Amino acid sequence: xxxxxxxxxxxxxxxxxxxxxxxxxxxxxxxxxxxxxxxxxxxxxxxxxxxxxxxxxxxxxxxxxxxxxxxxxxxxxxxxxxxxxxxxxxxxxxxxxxxxxxxxxxxxxxxxxxxxxxxxxxxxxxxxxxxxxxxxxxxxxxxxxxxxxxxxxxxxxxxxxxxxxxxxxxxxxxxxxxxxxxxxxxxxxxxxxxxxxxxxxxxxxxxxxxxxxxxxxxxxxxxxxxxxxxxxxxxxxxxxxxxxxxxxxxxxxxxxxxxxxxxxxxxxxxxxxxxxxxxxxxxxxxxxxxxxxxxxxxxxxxxxxxxxxxxxxxxxxxxxxxxxxxxx
Amino acid sequence: xxxxxxxxxxxxxxxxxxxxxxxxxxxxxxxxxxxxxxxxxxxxxxxxxxxxxxxxxxxxxxxxxxxxxxxxxxxxxxxxxxxxxxxxxxxxxxxxxxxxxxxxxxxxxxxxxxxxxxxxxxxxxxxxxxxxxxxxxxxxxxxxxxxxxxxxxxxxxxxxxxxxxxxxxxxxxxxxxxxxxxxxxxxxxxxxxxxxxxxxxxxxxxxxxxxxxxxxxxxxxxxxxxxxxxxxxxxxxxxxxxxxxxxxxxxxxxxxxxxxxxxxxxxxxxxxxxxxxxxxxxxxxxxxxxxxxxxxxxxxxxxxxxxxxxxxxxxxxxxxxxxxxxxxxxxxxxxxxxxx
Numbered sequence: 001x002x003x004x005x006x007x008x009x010x011x012x013x014x015x016x017x018x019x020x021x022x023x024x025x026x027x028x029x030x031x032x033x034x035x036x037x038x039x040x041x042x043x044x045x046x047x048x049x050x051x052x053x054x055x056x057x058x059x060x061x062x063x064x065x066x067x068x069x070x071x072x073x074x075x076x077x078x079x080x081x082x083x084x085x086x087x088x089x090x091x092x093x094x095x096x097x098x099x100x101x102x103x104x105x106x107x108x109x110x111x112x113x114x115x116x117x118x119x120x121x122x123x124x125x126x127x128x129x130x131x132x133x134x135x136x137x138x139x140x141x142x143x144x145x146x147x148x149x150x151x152x153x154x155x156x157x158x159x160x161x162x163x164x165x166x167x168x169x170x171x172x173x174x175x176x177x178x179x180x181x182x183x184x185x186x187x188x189x190x191x192x193x194x195x196x197x198x199x200x201x202x203x204x205x206x207x208x209x210x211x212x213x214x215x216x217x218x219x220x221x222x223x224x225x226x227x228x229x230x231x232x233x234x235x236x237x238x239x240x241x242x243x244x245x246x247x248x249x250x251x252x253x254x255x256x257x258x259x260x261x262x263x264x265x266x267x268x269x270x271x272x273x274x275x276x277x278x279x280x281x282x283x284x285x286x287x288x289x290x291x292x293x294x295x296x297x298x299x300x301x302x303x304x305x306x307x308x309x310x311x312x313x314x315x316x317x318x319x320x321x322x323x324x325x326x327x328x
Numbered sequence: 329x330x331x332x333x334x335x336x337x338x339x340x341x342x343x344x345x346x347x348x349x350x351x352x353x354x355x356x357x358x359x360x361x362x363x364x365x366x367x368x369x370x371x372x373x374x375x376x377x378x379x380x381x382x383x384x385x386x387x388x389x390x391x392x393x394x395x396x397x398x399x400x401x402x403x404x405x406x407x408x409x410x411x412x413x414x415x416x417x418x419x420x421x422x423x424x425x426x427x428x429x430x431x432x433x434x435x436x437x438x439x440x441x442x443x444x445x446x447x448x449x450x451x452x453x454x455x456x457x458x459x460x461x462x463x464x465x466x467x468x469x470x471x472x473x474x475x476x477x478x479x480x481x482x483x484x485x486x487x488x489x490x491x492x493x494x495x496x497x498x499x500x501x502x503x504x505x506x507x508x509x510x511x512x513x514x515x516x517x518x519x520x521x522x523x524x525x526x527x528x529x530x531x532x533x534x535x536x537x538x539x540x541x542x543x544x545x546x547x548x549x550x551x552x553x554x555x556x557x558x559x560x561x562x563x564x565x566x567x568x569x570x571x572x573x574x575x576x577x578x579x580x581x582x583x584x585x586x587x588x589x590x591x592x593x594x595x596x597x598x599x600x601x602x603x604x605x606x607x608x609x610x611x612x613x614x615x616x617x618x619x620x621x622x623x624x625x626x627x628x629x630x631x632x633x634x635x636x637x638x639x640x641x642x643x644x645x646x647x648x649x650x651x652x653x654x655x656x657x658x659x660x661x662x663x664x665x666x667x668x
Contacts, residue, residue, distance in 0.1 A: 048541040049543070090548065114340050138406075144658075145378035146562065148591070167573065236536050236569050237601075240562070241378070245407050267516060288545045295502055295533035 015260030015272050017168040021308055022279040029286040036289060043166050044126045049281035051228045052171035054123070056255040056273045058224030059135075062217050064184070065263025066197040067115060067122040069218060071130030071248045072225045073105065079104045080239045082227035084147040101226070105251030107133055109220030126218075129233055134244045148238040159234030169231050176224070189213060196267030255280055258305055268318040279304075320327040364626040365396040371426035374416050374456075375434050377404035379562065380589035380658055381457065381610060382432070387661035388614035389430075396622070401426070409434050416442045420449050427450045433460040435503045447631040452624045454617060457608070459505045463635045466620040470608045472506050476513020479583050482604040482644050483555035484517070484524055486581030491554035496546045497529040498539050498558040498567050510559050510585070520640040527553065532563045539566030547574045554581060561586030561593060563606060568601045587613075588645065594655035597647050604646045606617050611656050613640040 029036045055072055062069045083100035087093070107129060114125040149155050161168040184190040195203040196210050204210045233239040259276030261268030283304065287297045330409050370393045374382035386402050393400035403419075405412035409439060412431075420427055424511065429451050433439050439464040443453045447465075457460070459470035483495055500507035511529075528546045532539035539558060546554060547570060556571070558564035564584035571580045580605045586593045588607035596602045616638045645654045 034548050038548065041545070044541075044544045044548060048544070051537070127431065144380065144383070145376065146592075160570075232537065235573075236565055238536075238565055241535055242376075242407060242562075243535065243537070246533075285545060286542070288530050288542050289549055291528050291530060293502055294533055 013260060014258075014308065014316075015275055017311050017315070018258055018260065018308050019275050021304065022275065025279075025286060026282050029282065029289075033286060033289050036286065039192040039244040041285065043170065045281045045285045046170050046173070047167050048285065049277040050167075050173040051231055051281065052251055052255060053173050053277040054176055054224055054228045054231070055248075055252045056277060057176055057270065058221035058228075059252050060194065060256045060261050060268060060270075060273050061120070061180065061184075062221050062266060063253075063261050063263060064197045064212065064268055065193045065217050066200065067214065067217065068126065068253070068263070069111065069221045070123065070126040070249060071111060071133060072126075072221055073246075073253060074130035074244050075104060075107055075231035076225035076232070077224050077239055077243050078133050079107075079226050080233050081142050081147045081241050082137055083230075084149055084233065084239060085111045085142045087149065087150050087153065104222045104226045105219060108219035109215060111222070112218035114284055115218065116211040116214035130244075134241070138241060142241070146238050146240040146243050149233055155230065156237060158231075159237065167235075168236065172227070172231065173297060176227075177270050177274065184269055185215060189216070193217065193265055251280065255306065258308060332398070332454040355655070361622075361626065362397070364628075365398060365622065368393075368398040368428070368625055369424060369426040370398055370400050370428045370430065370621060371419050372400070372402045372430045373405065373412055373419075374402070374432040375405060375412065375458075376407045377402055378406070379609075380592050383612045383658055384587060384589065384656065384661055385430075385456065385477070385614050387658070387665040387667055389612065389617065390667065391665040392618045393621070397452040398427075398664075405436075409438050412441060413439060416446065420451065425449065426451055427625060428454060429618060430454045430456055431460075431464075432456050433458045433462075433505075436461045436505050445622065450631060451536065452621075452631050453519050454620055456613070456617060457506075459509070463632055465584075465624055465629075465631060465634070466617075466636045466638055468613060468616045468620060468638045469640060470506075470642060472509035473513040473516070474639075475585055475606050475608070475642055476510035476515075477517045478513075478606045478642055478644050479510065479557045479585060479604075480514040480517035480521075482583045482606065482646075483581060484521055485556055486603055487524070487554035492552040493524045494527045494553050495524060496543070496550065496551055496553050496556045497526055498543060498546075498556060498564070499529055499531045499619070500534050500559040500563075501531050505657065507559055514557060532558070532560075532566065534560055534563050536563045536566035536569075539563040540570045541566075543570035544573065546582070547571065547576060556580055556582050558582065558584045559601070560584065561596075564602060565596070568596075572601075588655045590655040590657045594650060597645060597650060604644055606642055606644050609640050609643060616640060 035041055055076065059069060059072060082103060083096055084304060086096035086099060111126055111129050114120045115122045146256050158168060163171060184193065192203065192208045192213055195208060197215060200210055229239060255276035257263060258279060259272030261272045283301060284297070287300060364634060370389065372386055372389060376385070390400045403415035405415055411429065411435065416429065416431065419429060431439060431443060431453060433455060437460070438461055443462050443464065446453050451667065452465045455464040455467045459467060459472070485491060499511060518526065527550045530542035532542060543556065543566065556567055558567040559610050561584045564582065568582055571577055571582060577600060581606045583606070584602055585606040587610040593605045593607065597605060620638065
């Protein structure tokens with residue numbers, strides 16, 4: 001009986017479950033929380049998850065190709081800290097930016113090379129490179145946890161920029177979402193990512209340049225991390241490298257995975273990131289309006305996530321056909 | 329005969345001189361001091377080395393400890409409670425164990441047992457800045473409840489009698505003593521000013537982005553707010569960004585607390601990012617630690633037997649009362665200590 005009910009819901013995949021949960025929370029909050037549906041608050045919700053969403057876009061490119069990039073938060077914070085430190089030390093804009101970008105590219109290439117050509121599992125490579133990036137930059141190149149944006153720098157202007165009273169991060173998140181969507185959907189290399197993620201061996205046999213593409217994905221995720229870092233610094237007028245120790249990294253993976261991008265690769269897209277980001281953003285906003293202490297917020301957040309995963313497990317049971325090797 | 333006379337006069341003269349200036353050649357103080365202090369090891373274990381307070385303490389302590397011929401070392405747990413515990417454990421069991429251990433405790437309980445063990449091993453333990461459930465040889469730092477009271481008074485003054493009298497708090501978390509005690513102090517003052525009301529009190533988890541997001545929501549839900557207290561200058565830049573974004577810089581009075589470092593506090597007061605900072609006066613705090621170290625090492629009391637609280641004098645700095653010595657410069661301290 002139960003099996004039949006769940007059978008009818010077979011189309012109800014994780015993305016849709018999360019979407020329904022999101023809509024339910026949204027509807028409930030709209031009715032019961034004063035000021036929740038105000039335009040300002042809706043903008044604030046999107047803005048609060050913009051940086052997280054941008055990071056999740058980069059992460060999802062890697063995950064769809066059956067990888068993971070645990071160095072993203074370190075790259076985000078440390079590359080921007082390095083950039084600002086150079087500026088504060090009197091370097092010219094061009095040199096500082098070139099050095100920071102070069103640093104980001106180098107880390108992306110190193111991650112990609114080790115995963116693609118040295119065949120080291122991505123989880124170890126990026127875990128190590130993330131620690132290395134943090135440790136090296138923190139101990140050798142910058143003096144304090146927080147590095148401020150120098151006065152009069154263009155990042156300050158960017159941080160204060162509003163178009164129709166909507167902060168610039170929101171637009172950048174939107175534009176990047178469209179770019180990643182177009183890349184995944186309409187370019188040859190974008191489509192190849194799904195093949196490579198679904199079955200790397202078969203993709204390689206058909207002549208897809210699996211390894212160079214792998215390197216590209218890690219470079220792209222490093223670049224997205226740099227962009228996210230710049231936006232954070234623009235808004236806060238400084239970057240605090242302490243964020244590397246926070247649970248931001250888990251939140252990034254969470255946004256991707258809760259939206260329905262399988263860690264086993266080959267599945268998902270931008271839509272999943274948007275759904276995941278919407279759930280997190282709405283949930284956090286509603287709980288803040290309700291003035292729920294942080295400890296309870298984490299409890300509620302994890303309970304809802306667990307609920308979504310359990311429902312998904314009941315509706316879409318794993319079996320030999322759906323399970324893949326490398327499934328986490 | 330003559331010669332004997334001369335010698336007798338010379339001898340009595342010499343005696344007389346000695347009697348007039350008996351101590352000129354032998355102040356025993358420096359010797360006692362040097363004997364007690366030379367070669368002593370002082371170890372500082374803050375929550376992390378990468379922020380103004382830890383770097384300020386370390387710059388002053390380094391100069392002072394090396395000045396009396398001791399060795400000064402730091403460990404950097406980088407905000408990890410486990411790494412800090414490991415650093416303390418290693419210090420207790422190592423061959424070159426420290427004589428004085430200075431700990432900035434991440435919460436009330438995590439290190440209590442370890443610090444007790446350190447005292448049993450003959451190490452003096454000084455708690456700095458963050459209180460813990462433990463009888464340290466000295467607690468040196470702020471009375472956080474008093475600090476909360478001062479913050480509340482600053483925000484009441486900043487809002488003024490004709491304002492909405494609605495206040496928002498951006499707390500740190502629900503485990504750190506500094507957060508809990510600040511809250512208690514604030515509430516105590518507000519209880520005496522019943523017309524002032526706290527309308528929202530989210531946590532920032534000491535993170536600037538979170539502080540910005542919760543403050544944005546707070547300002548949208550309560551656009552009439554006249555003042556906000558953020559529990560740490562490290563994340564109050566986030567609350568300030570939210571206020572700036574909402575175009576409410578003139579309306580909302582932002583109070584926070586910090587160690588009074590030039591670039592993190594006074595500069596931000598000057599440019600209007602913060603309106604008031606309750607400063608823990610780091611330089612005085614560090615000198616109190618130095619005094620305690622010298623006292624403990626010389627008296628040789630049994631570790632843990634005579635606990636003392638050395639609360640530093642707190643001051644509320646605003647743009648108007650700021651003067652040349654309100655803040656200290658980390659750069660200058662580091663140059664003085666010979667730290668690159």
